[in-house]
Amino acid sequence: MYQVGWDKQEIQIKPKGYAMFGYGQWSHRAYEKRTALYVRSFSIVDQQQNRLIFCCVDLGCITHAMRNQTVTRLQQSFGSAFNENQLVLTATHTHSGPGGCAHEALYNMPTPGFVPEHLSAIVDAIILSILTAIEQEQETEIFLTTQNFAENIPVAWNRSIKAYNRNPDVIHYSETETHLAMNREMQLIGFYRAQKLQSFISLFGVHATCLGNNLKAHDGDNKGYAAAFSEQALIDQGIQNPVTIFAQATAGDVSPHFHGKNQLKIRNKIKGEQEYQYAQQNGRYQSELALMAFQHPLQQIKGEIDAVLSYVDLSNIEIPPEFAAGHVGAKTSQPCHGVAFFAGTPVDGLGAPKPLIKAMQFLANQYRKQKTKHPLASDFTAYQQLYASQGPKLIFLEAGAKKILGQPIGFPPSMLDPLIAEMNRQIKVGAIQQSPLVPSVVPLQIIRLGQLALVCCPGEFTTIAGQRVIHTVKQVLADQSDIDRVWLSSYCNDYMGYVTTYEEYQEQAYEGGHTLFGQWTLAACQSKFKHLAEQLLQGKHKRNDDQGYDQTTRPKPIPEQELVKRTNHGNLKTAVGQGEAV
Template identity: 55%
Template sequence: MHYQVGWGKAQLDITPCGYAMHGFGMPGHRATGTRNPLYARCFVIQDGDSAPLMYCCLDMGYVTHAMRSGVVAWLESQLGDDFDESRLVLTCTHTHSGPGGCAHEGLYNLVTPGFVPEHLDAVVAACGSALSQALETRAATEIRYHQQVLAEDIPVAWNRSLKAHNRNPDVTRYSPNQTHLALDRTMHLISFYRQGKVEAMLSLFGVHATCLSSHLAEYDGDNKGYASLHAESCLHAEGVENPVAIFAQGTAGDVSPHYHGPGDLKRRRKIKGEKEYAYARQNGQRQSQHALDMLAAGEGQSISGPLDGVLSYVDMSNQAVAPEFANGQTQARTSSPCHGVAFFCGTPVDGPGMPAPLGFVARRLASAERRRKLKSSSPEDRPYQELYASQGPKDILLDAGRKRVLGYRLGKIPLPDLADPLVAELKRQAKLGALENSPMVPSVLPLQIIQLGSLRLVCAPGEFTTTAGRRLVASVAKSLSLADDETCLISTYCNDYMGYVTTYEEYQEQAYEGGHTVYGQWTLGAFQTCFVTLARALKAPQENRRYDTHTLPPSVPDSELALRSNLPARN
């Protein structure tokens, strides 16, 4: 079967001028140059007169609701009634060496500092340009699906949170010498053929784009960007005029591109400066070469069948979790977003955060605050019993929902500005009134499932760990009652960003990933509950679908956004 398919890519026109990059949360990680251009890459797939599927991937660290809203508005202006928002996927490579400042919420812009409208405009413009190319170049194209495990001796990915991973009862437990096995090593590949020749591809494989550290100062696509450039170069050398290769993310939440095991910190310290760029290129080319080898090894499964999609926004901060996804509990719920001490401590190899002594003190203070709240008889403290029931063992440092740090209002944090530039910026914005009615992080999140013939793609926001993603896919696939020749996959970092999703068991470890699972220990169960509801809608005939298509994220006050826009880059 042939679909009408087009593809395109466009460079992100963002001049590095000293703003901090998004990803590591380090104020000193400022962009003063560009090592390799950052791109928006897009596919448009159509069958007959129905609205097309659109998959757009950015060389960025995150996707925000502001970015998606801008792209949606552009598509509505161009396509009118021929555009169906439920069939648009906007995702990213999660490079930590890309621009920030593209969110309307407060927290993930803090390091930039603030909101940078020019960055957001450039992202929307690049997506529009790439989508225009894709729409204009639609032609008869065969689509095929391939999957193949990366051999164990290909050094491309390691589980960076092994203790948490090994808590799961449904995994093989590995030793510290086997972290390269404690992940999903399968690459999924969708390839696009014209006249028997591959001209474009989409790879899904989960590994963090953190080969490059926060000590560098140039925009760069990291391993995923290098993978795309390498694959496109190889296809061009074979005579393809305008190849597009997207290397998007699967379950990357607990997967690092750096070796983890005995001696990992010593090994990581030896990779500095130019060696980091060489390492990123090598890692990316290994991903690219695996994809190219898959294409050379066989034709894969020909894709045929209808195109479809469902999209629903869900308030993830207040979700009841079905008992089947909550270890049988009937009262399991999520809560307003909270960030644990482990989040601020970072990950030792990929991106260290606050020093260990400061982390120790923060945990003691967080525990004391918990005890005080739970012992309090004050009516205003009663909601904290529900909060801590949802958040479980997390040592809460930032209560993002209530805008408190260890119980203090943001503008009243008793830490000198000189002690931490991020705290200083947080206090400054709070005192300006720039965060009074603005969410710190998004809570109303987009959940999406698209159908491409025999493939179903779960498009999830944020970062899912290996096992969390596998469980989510299994839940959706079961609800869809897929046939033997149908496949369900996951694409992460889609349509918005709010942090991590771990399993309940992993969350108890309170490693970095658990500390950044902001809606509490039942977050994965809430995603499973909501995605299963969405899967049932997709399974039903169009005229019988009943699901929420009206809920949207709350708007951010323009007056507050203006107060944290175009703030001067720090010297």
Template identity: 50%
Template sequence: MYLAGWSKQPLPLTPRGYAMHGYGQWHHRARSTRLPLMCRTIVLHHGHQHLVFCCLDLGYITYAIRQGVCDHLTTVLGGDFTPEQLVLTCTHTHSGPGGCSHDGLYNLVTPGYVPDYVEAIVTTTAETILEAWNSAEPTEISLSTGHFENEIPVAWNRSLDAYNENPEIVPRDDLHAHLALDRTMPVLDFQRNGQTHALMSLFGVHATCVSSQQTAFDGDNKGYAARNAESQLEATGIANPVAIFAQGTAGDVSPHYHGPGQARRRKAIHGEAEYQYARRNGEYQSTLALGALGEEATRIESEGLDALLSYIAMPGRKADPAYANGVDDAYTSAPCHGVPFFAGTPVDGPGMPSLLARSAGWLARRLRRKRLNGSADDSDRSYYQQLYQAQGNKDILLEAGRKQVLGHTLDRLPLPGWADPLVAEMKRQARLGALNQSDLVPSVLPLQIVTLGQIAVVCCPGEFTTVAGQRVRDTVSAQLANTGIEQVLLLTYCNDYMGYVTTREEYQRQRYEGGHTVFGQWSLAVFQTEFAELARQLNKAPEQRTYDRETRPTPVPEAELALRSNVPPPGL
């Protein structure tokens, strides 16, 4: 019998005019709270084995948050806690706080790093975990799977032409983008005395019902789903239920209609209607989750918990040809952001104007030709040959590794600061020396697999598209076929955030997701390679496992972090 405990607390974050994380828009600033942002936790014990699932109403998990929580738990729990046991994920609401990363890029609009936000998140998360840890009682656990009927308007694929490039899928036309995604919802059910007290749902859909035009913290669709499910459980007499609505393969999945007339339909939802739209989308999710409980449920009968966590340095990593279409020299590169990343998505979050994007693409291709054919020295030419081979047909606007925009260092961008406040902030931080040694985006990433009885959960950093996630599941399932694992689930936005992962076929289309697949066209193949190796380690006895337990991101220079911390937001 497993012991399980659960807990939830609101994150004590005071909106003070800092930009929120998600849309990357300078004007998208939090000045109030609509639906409180929550921390929800489920803790499992089996003998001396432990497992923690913790989901935050945030746009991203960062290494700063995760390491702070691990340090706190180690101090309190000592040897009973190891970092491998902690699965820290988020709902990816775009109406949550920014400024929570030690890395520079995703904090630019905040502006900068907000240490008291991180401290509040870390403290509350640790307290919630400890409360759940200490309240564990015998609990029955089962896995059910719900499926959204085709007519339920809960999600659409937002990059359909890229999705259709994948050879294993059934191509869909513009009228059927709602079918170009995984419409199933696995639900872990935690029962006592035959009643559900807690649950964890995994369904991939962006938490972008509320747009960048709003100015309030809000849990978006996942937050409303959790609140609605908990209210329904309370109505049955359950005290303090916990409902986690986490993310699956959300990378190319939108909660907004995509198809003919999509711009007109999106424009019609604004102001208060956006919050009602988020509530309705969340209710679709909570209704399916609660309805799935008990229906053809798989009881977690086999006992035991297990967890593996390994950090890998992504740049320059080689993919196994088995996952790279037989290519023997498929490598990742230093992180680069393409023009489509800055252009945004046409419905969820538009970015730079199309004319400017086309001009930036032309300049990026011109710079590529110059670097590969021009007068650069041999070392630079070799570097760029490898970079462009890895990045493929991406029009690179930002080289996050070398910290250049179209070949210009950040402090010398030719665009004047008055033309774009984000450019002004980037220049300011660069000229202060706040980004000299600090990474712009994470390059050392956490990969994690945990098992609960006969269920394995693959925990991925960042945003995986529908088919990319399915390939990861298939890869891990193949490695665990003879181990007693009967089902492999995928949980995304786990433990850190670095952007997107598409399939190589999707990448060639260079939509927003491909432009934000920062390590290049072989990123997924490398993730498959590394997850396959991690899964193979699960086949071994714990004392025989040889995976990397030591690698961690390089600490950010404290002096640089201080230079970009507590920067007053506009208007203060």
């Protein structure tokens, strides 16, 4: 028996015209609230008084700023009794939530800039939700179950089938079978009192992009609607204050929109109000499957709570041979965005116009040839290593070095795009001199809840990339007989872009273009998760003494003066006006 409490709190943000996070579109701005956005939290305590906090937020992603501020405030409340390793912050990945919540610069550009009131409101809601959940703890039994979506339920499709079919460990599917090229299993943790289901956590990977980038309102999208439907269903059964979390699993290459013949034509028929109806229907599919799953046999969870968390610098990892597919000297590199990233995805959200993408491809190719044909150049070796790590990616933005096609960011003419105009504005005022554009030091985490190990990943893992991580962790935990399930939760604790398999990366679709640390990113994650799983098997005291268990690495603090310069302080109309006039 566990002590478990749960709670949900609305995020108190009034839409004021800031761009939402997800599509990276300057024009995708919020002027109204369609649905409330919530923080939902569970606090679970075992018989040894170990506590696990699982918190899910209706946002596009978690940022280090969110996690760091949350940890600081919980430490202030609980002191040494709070173990930050046992806190999971995850996001539903709705693309219709507030932006401007990161201290790093790049993904805040459309907002425009950092919006401190957004970050404060989110952290306030997280803290209130967690503290209330702790106050509500009561004796509770926990059960696990799984259920697969029937093949005819139109809930999700693989949006990158050519990349998926490159994997040697998959059944190859045609463009008429994209709904099968994904993990159709939903995994569930149910919380019972008096033998009645009270609340639950669902894990199922599908992008929260039912709503497109032409809408103007905050909305929870499919995951938000799924939670609302499930909570109402439990209320109708007499349950008081139920909380249901619909979190993400391997959603990286999984879309809620049809992918196949005439995919754009079909997508373009869903407009305006129909998009909200479509999101609701997708959420209803998820809610109905979750509730149905609890009608089937359940596995009761018993045993201890434990967790390991380590911050890893993904920009410089040597890949062990077992994960390098026979390659010698494989390494990750500084984060780089490929042209495919700027092109976006054809159905979920197009990026830059095709003529501009063609020009970017040409320029990136020419730049690569230039950098690799002069062995005596001072930077020849560095670029050889960079391209060895980044493989076939047509690098446009070297986010780590803050260069576009080898030139310091800020050089492109502002007339090309309002986002470039905003970047140039920030550079001009000295807002990105020392600040990173994107995170490179990110948290990897494994949670143990009795017989369940939950792998918590800070990025968007594709279906097969996630399966390989799970396989790696399972191999380590195989000797631990009472851990018999390994599940994966994505969008946890920070945001590091995408993670594809090595084979998928070679396709350089959107997901590969946004796999920042190169073609060995997944291999690096597997090697680090393997080590974390080994640490989980050790006793806590022994683990703390193990020098291999990195508890000291952390992202460098963002210079306060630069953060202030990236903050709009209410000058939204001026910034947006400048961009639209460009």
